[in-house]
Amino acid sequence: xxxxxxxxxxxxxxxxxxxxxxxxxxxxxxxxxxxxxxxxxxxxxxxxxxxxxxxxxxxxxxxxx
Numbered sequence: 001x002x003x004x005x006x007x008x009x010x011x012x013x014x015x016x017x018x019x020x021x022x023x024x025x026x027x028x029x030x031x032x033x034x035x036x037x038x039x040x041x042x043x044x045x046x047x048x049x050x051x052x053x054x055x056x057x058x059x060x061x062x063x064x065x
Contacts, residue, residue, distance in 0.1 A: 006053045017042035
């Protein structure tokens with residue numbers, strides 16, 4: 001993956017972490033409002049995506065110390 005593609009993937013995933021489309025309903029799952037549960041799950045998924053992007057783009061150090 002190219003660097004610009006990684007940045008684009010990261011930005012799209014970041015935008016999708018915001019719960020834009022939830023209404024004012026009182027629906028609850030696992031004791032939390034659905035928008036809050038979505039935000040928590042999206043933050044975890046974004047963290048995993050960010051880890052993968054950093055792992056692929058960060059230069060590796062070949063020296064063993």
